[in-house]
Amino acid sequence: MSVEDRRVKRLPREVREKQILDAAVRVFSEHGYHNASMDEISEVAGVSKPMIYAYLGSKEDLFAACIQREANLLMEAIVSGIDADAPPDMQLWMGLRSFFEFVGSNKQSWRVLHRQAISQGGPFSEELLAMRSRAINLVDALLVRTATKRGMDEHTQKSTEAMAAALVGASESLADWWLDHPAVPTRAVASWLMNLVWMGFGDLVEGNVWTPAEH
């Protein structure tokens, strides 16, 4: 055993796992699941292959662990970005902005989470569906609170879950579009979606836009 190996071994397990997962997200997002090699992940992580297998299992397990971690980080970023005491439009804006900020500063995560997980199918797309459900529930809860407070009619109240599903789909699809248009600033993308779902296209063509209230 080399000196370096012994030094590395002293790191606590969670630190080692983080190194492995960081490396795996990078390698999976660059090469895709099928073409990613455990050799490259081992090299990037600076952790031996046997240790990766011991800590996080097979390549399939490792990919699933990446999706789970990135999905949790994304959901935490969104939830912690929302001030539950703010008015509904500001809460929606905070949530959208946090989502696009996360995607913007974690493009590799998003590639793994969304594009790779979708294109690999099977168990991975189920992990993704579970994350989508959590996101839909979060948006639904916000819309229900708003609808109840404002005394929206019963018919519209019934539609909140459907609208939440539409909004989550719109966010995902726009984030995907953004990967191919990286020059567009985060705030612009978030603001376009906010205006589309809060003001609607009918208002936008009339020149009515939504802007966040000053703090």
Added chain:
Amino acid sequence: MSVEDRRVKRLPREVREKQILDAAVRVFSEHGYHNASMDEISEVAGVSKPMIYAYLGSKEDLFAACIQREANLLMEAIVSGIDADAPPDMQLWMGLRSFFEFVGSNKQSWRVLHRQAISQGGPFSEELLAMRSRAINLVDALLVRTATKRGMDEHTQKSTEAMAAALVGASESLADWWLDHPAVPTRAVASWLMNLVWMGFGDLVEGNVWTPAEH
């Protein structure tokens, strides 16, 4: 060769191919790509396996042909449902209504197109991406026409492709939600999305809704 075989053989090739594709869409949507068997497709279609292979190739080729056909049918349904002389809100409404009517009366197509194609990955998800691009271009063209006519500012005009991507994602996601909530009428789903994207949630909580102009 039995009498029945000889009778079947007289059908023109396009009729036979349609029988095969109809059967394949049904079997793929019920069992998924991996679990679907060519035996069952052959039985449902009433066409022998060697003839299926001769006409449409391997199971993979057959699945790709299903996605292509269903994607074309969907796009044709949307385009033919839009009256290009109608006002922009009516055009958007017609497009959305045609989309949900297609999904509602072709739930098997949608399952194959969307869920199966996504969960199988690889070449199938590329077919799906190509269809999404066509849909985004269609919506973008509508938004650009509207924005130009109404003299929308340059900044908003730049956002039309992004908004089109958001709208297509919202439609897909809502259609997916609808598969799990089949009791909701077609018109309700289409109208919820129309209201979300045309009026915006800000108007909806104030009780302002969009309804189609009377013909």
